[in-house]
Amino acid sequence: MFNYILKRVAQSGLVLLVVGLVAFSMFRFVGDPIDNMLGQERTVEDVERLRTELGLDLPFIVQYGRFLGDAVQGNFGVSYRQGRPVSDIIIERAPATLELAVVSAFLAISIGIILGVFTAIRRDGWLASVIMTTSLIGVSLPTFLIGIVLIYIFSVDLGWLPSFGRGEVVQVGFWSTGFLTKSGWLALILPAITLGLYQMTLIMRLVRSEMLEVLRQDYVRFARARGLSERVVHFRHALKNTLVPVITVTGLQLGSIIAFAIITESVFQWPGLGLLFINAIQFVDIPVMAAYLMLISVMFVTINLVVDLLYVFIDPRLREGGL
């Protein structure tokens, strides 16, 4: 088992090195960094000075090493478009994305599990089949259309909720939070629903199929035979045993919440990392793109690693020999 953990950690490290190489190549070969940093008026001396300063005259592998070293210390260079260090911009934008992601993950998990249990218990009821059909349509809808429909209903038509931005934010140290004001919460509702809806349907369908599987097991039948109430059978015996796959899938989905936040943030002009990334692509702001790529890879790789390792701890069968 120790070998297995070591192997997985090494694999994750390798993935990060490869992503680092991609990010570095983007920075080094897409466009000329010197062109991007110096304006039209420049002298040969300026170019030479910057070339040495940036280390562009060094061998490739040394440059790559330096790039990785800088990245580990949180130094991702200067944004071509904003002229500020990328790390500053990222720290400024991160709270918006994280707050959005946490709230939609919470919505997705709680409502997803409740609906999943409900549709499994009442599998032949009309409400359950309505929910299942709606969820099928929901899965095939593009996220941005859901966002637009919500804006149309709740902002344009009813005028209840704001359609863009974060509302008023309060600065707590370096963290800007929308959790402390009413307008912050109002602004959060539509984006959080848009972002969480897809994951919610996924979790719901997963919980439902796992529940149906578990409810057929002998120990559930035995629990019923013992005369336990339906509530105890459903929640104490059945739901608990569906949670292992649900936890792993939810864990893996956390990463895609961050990725799909790009779309949601763009629809609602939510000033987070996703909007930053999409603007960086539009204006070919390579340092920002590279930094975002590295950041999100670290996140994805860590989540995958943790989920894999959790498996080993949760499931005793994997611990002995097997691997």
Place this chain on the structure above:
Amino acid sequence: MFNLTLPERLDRILKSDFLWRLSRSPVAILSLLVVTLLVLGAVFAPWIAPFDPYDSASLDLMNGFTAPLTENDFTGQQFLLGTDDQGRDVLSTILYGMRISLFVGFASVLFAMVLGISLGLIAGYLGGWVDTIIMRIADVQLTFPSILVAMLIFGIAKGVMPAEYRDQMAIWVLIIAIGLSDWVQFARVVRGATLVEKNREYVMAAQLIGQPTPIIMWRHILPNVLSPVLVIATISLALAIIAEATLSFLGVGAPPTQPSLGTLIRIGQGFMFSGEWWILLFPALTLLALALSVNLLGDWLRDTLNPKLR
């Protein structure tokens, strides 16, 4: 199966239970109908569309913002689905936009298929370090959501290309970006099937009579691993259409000079608050119908072609 003539093949399809199953599923028939209708509309757009929206000679700015089925105040012209700010007929832009959406969708799935099938076949048949490298790359890519990969490829391509070509090449870049973000599924399935097939007697026979490796892979193994590919392709098509629409909506896809449905929705979103709802609504509904019916068709095909799930 590859040596049949066309009538023989048609006969096989007619005699199979495929059509019978289709006739038993109203959802599948409806989806098929919608898809056929939309594809026909897109293909024949230059003949069907009442106007050519990209011929600036026929555009009249006075026609701008005409609501559906009302007469324009200045010119007195009528438009079935109204016009946008430039006076372009919305129905015509949708028909032309669908051409781009469908073209990008089909082309990128085709690209992903060719790439995925070739790499999967090579990885499965040759094995060893070739297999390890290909599947490791696939694993790494699978760690990231495909829409993110597509965005990144689009961004890099945009950076590499000189500014004046960016809009012209955007459609092709989009196809490559979406295709590259989606090959892994095909490769995995084909590799898995190849691993099973390569130990069969017919492969051994081919090897014994000295057939060269590429011929064995291409002529003998490929036809036997293709059936699951068809199902993945249909579902991929729905995903590719949505991916294209998403990228274009975000402004990193089809340019305003060659708008796809996603670009049209992006444009329409700007008029949502000023009351010109038709510029947004009709492209959005079209995309909805397209994505939903391709998706449902894919689901039905998967259930029908996969006897284990029946």
